[in-house]
Amino acid sequence: MSATIPTQNVAIGGYDPVAYFANSAKAGDPLHSFDYEGQTYYFATAENKQLFQEEPAKYAPLYGGYCATAASEGKLFGVDPTNFKITDDGKLALFYRGEGGDTLPQWNENEAERRLAADQHWKNGTLKSGD
Structure with a gap:
């Protein structure tokens, strides 16, 4: 997909x-x-x-619907809408899955750290279009 x-x-x-x-x-x-x-x-x-x-605000996806893992790395990247997770605090996170792999496992490896980084990039407006 x-x-x-x-x-x-x-x-x-x-x-x-x-x-x-x-x-x-x-x-x-x-x-x-x-x-x-x-x-x-x-x-x-x-x-x-x-x-x-x-x-x-309860139901809208994090990071404007862009890939949460990419957001944690300062990038805006599209998602596979069937690749998702409800975070521990009840937010919808979406992830890329395609030729470049699946980013959900990367998120799961260290969700707390990635969430903090993604939140900071989103809040500060420092996300750049991914490759």
């Missing part, structure tokens, strides 16, 4: 951000859409859309 790069249009390649919290990467439906922070999110159900509308 090729990497999905977030755009100002459809977030997470059209996947439902709320569904991840039920441990499911599920495609959303444009009939159930909601704009948040410059991106349009699709939801599999009206109920999921309502949950997101009530608490968007």
